[in-house]
Structure formats: C-alpha cells, structure tokens
Amino acid sequence: MASTEFTKRLLTYRLSLLHLKKMGLKDVYSHLISEETGFSAALIRKDFSRIAIQGKRRGGYTIDGILDTIDNYFGDKNINEVVLVGMGNIGKAIARYKDFEKQNICIFAAFDIDPVKQRKKFSIPVYSMDKCPGIISERKIDTGIIAVPALSAQSVCDQLIQYGIKGILNFAPVNLKVPGHIFVSNLSICDELRRVIYHARENPYESK
Amino acid sequence: MASTEFTKRLLTYRLSLLHLKKMGLKDVYSHLISEETGFSAALIRKDFSRIAIQGKRRGGYTIDGILDTIDNYFGDKNINEVVLVGMGNIGKAIARYKDFEKQNICIFAAFDIDPVKQRKKFSIPVYSMDKCPGIISERKIDTGIIAVPALSAQSVCDQLIQYGIKGILNFAPVNLKVPGHIFVSNLSICDELRRVIYHARENPYESK
DNA sequence: TAGATTGTTAATCGATTAACAATC
C-alpha cells in the first residue's frame, strides 16, 4: 500500500523535525518543513493527512504530535528484533551501531560461518548458522540483515525466507531473487558511491 | 539531467548482467533482464536506447556491450578518487571495503579528529582534518563520504563544499543543507532498516 | 475582522507501459 518513497519521506520529515525540536521549536508550518527537506509544502500536507497528522488551520502542526504519529506508524513503540547474517566489515559495523537502540530496533543475534568470529566478543551474540531457524521462530523475528559476501547472499536469503523472514536489508552486491511477498531493500554502498560520483560531475547546477 | 532512479536502474542491470555472464551467457534479451531485475522489458529497452546501447533486432544485446557502456557512463575507465571523513564504525568498515577497487574507486585519504585513529594502521592513510583542503585541491577530488556523528555532520559538509567537493555520500542521520549544485545521497542504515521492518509487515502479498 | 494556514480537489506533469512498425 504505502509506497517506499512515502516511507522514505516520512523518515526525512522526522529527521528534520528532530533537528528543529532541538533548536527549541514546538510548532511548525508545512512550508518550514518544506524548506528543511526540499519537499513541497503541498506534498508534506498530503503525506501528513494520509497518516492522520492534523494541524491547526492557522497554527500549523505540533512537532511532538508529528513525531509521535510517525514513530507509531513505524511501530517504534515496541521493540523490533532483527537478525544479522555475516560478521565481516559491514556486519561488524552494524553490530556496533548504536542508533538502533534509540529507535527500538534490537539486533537480537548475529550469525557467521567463521567460528573465530563466533568466539569474539561483541555486544550481540554470534552463532553459527544452524542456530538461526530456532532463534527466528522462537522470537518470531520477521526481518533480517544480509552482510555476507556476494557468492553466498542468495543462499542465505533463501534460508532466511524459509525460516520465516519477511523483510531483508541486503548489503551484498547481488539482486536477490525472492517471492513476491518478501520485501527486499538493497543497500550497496559501492553502487551508491558510484552514483554520487556520477551525479556530482553531471549536475553542474541542479540538486537531487 | 539523468534522474537518480535512472542511474539506480543502470547499476541494477549491471549487477544482473554480471551474474548472467558468470552463468555463461553472452547475449540477453530485454525480457530476460526484466525477469532478473523486475523492471519491465520496455523500460529496459528505453533506458538502453537512452545511453545508446544497441541490440540486434532479432538477437538481443551482448552482455559485454552493455556492461562496457554502463561502466563508461559512470566513468569507471578512470580511477575515481574520493575522501572519507570520520573513522568510527562505519568509516572503518568503508576503509576496509574491497569492492571499491574493482570499480576503479579509490578512497584516497581519510580524516578524523581523533589522533589515536590517525596512528592506527589502515590500508588508507588517516589524517587530521586540517590536511583535507590540501589533499582535495591537489588531487582534484570532487566526492566525499561523511561518516561522522550527527552533531558534526553539517559542519564537515560545509567544509568539504568549501574545499571544492561536489558530491557527498552521507551516513550521518542528518538532512544536510547544501547549495543547489551539490549532490547529496543520504544513506541512513538505521532508517533503511526501519523501512524494511515496516514494509515486511505491511506487505503481505506485494513486492517492492 | 483580516490574514494565514490547513486539508482537499482538480490540473499537471513525468515516468512507465502498451503497442507496433522496422528488421534481422
């Protein structure tokens, strides 16, 4: 239903509102958020009305009200447990990432085929892959992060889906093949950097 | 000119084609790439014709031809030097990332305010920030990666732009404010994960 | 009240798709 562009915008609004709140503001007008985020005021109002964020005809929106609704929309009021597969460079960085907690996301467990990594001390337990199905079903986990090498990404993906995972954040440079009801987001840092390099040069006087 | 969606698709095609090539294929039809990537055959043909990738009316496209054109389009025939600011979790992961080299991207230098990190051994030299303007102008670097904490991200961003950077890959959870001719890509791992969690639950029978 | 902002409807725009002539 909700397009991925829509959810992206919501999180962009959220970030700007947190910033404005830190600056001491309590209320905002759509055109102020527009200035901060680059999206048009009309689009912002439309997005807000879509998730029942209401303003006052003359007084704008209250920042806390918007933040609350957005956080609710994303289910941040409960703890969201996810699993992480692959403890290489990226996996380790994610395991050490602190922002998750603030947003009620918890990397419940990590998995790696390398026993050495399993023995190392992270704040998150690292198991071998055979512990994965048990943990996923026991904790009813529905989201996984794939941070394994390209070669094993599809196979890990297939396994996760078999174990009941419904959403995947994939860092491996592979177009994962998944059934239609599985949501995948591919986050290739390398490709993203190539795009930045390209657009930096191509866009002499044009923004995003 | 080229929308960011367009460049995203090109890199998606590329990934699938590399995969198909590894499987032993030499030629492809638009509908095969469609199957692999999920984009329609018509859109693929239109994208290809836009960057002058030509096929044979009956025989499809040659994989090597497409790959060559795409790599050329992104300037992969030359080495692309970029700078990295911030050697925390993410910065370190990026510094250790090996895929860049394959695609002719080189993290020429990294910067961090912490002298301890500057002394540690990475394959990339780590300097204090005051070395930044010199290196950027000397190597004519136009792209930078920001991997510093949220609080300092805008200030680092302003500095990079002042030094001549035109494109920024930003990992900090901040909506950077930049002049119109600067290209910014925000890659918030945490927000991306939240979106995956959301869409995994929302999308019972619907894909991307 | 006058002025400004929301919330929503209608208009616009651009991107994607459908369709098909060209052609190998």
Next chain:
DNA sequence: TAGATTGTTAATCGATTAACAATC
C-alpha cells in the same frame, strides 16, 4: 519466409503540484 525482438511513438497511469475553500 515466418517468427521474434528491438526501438520508438502514443497512451496510460500515478505522483506531485496548483489552487482554493474552510477555518482558526
């Protein structure tokens, strides 16, 4: 040749914007 695929034009669709009535 018959059949299949490209390349491109016209049609469609959906997302964004413009506009404005409602209202504080």
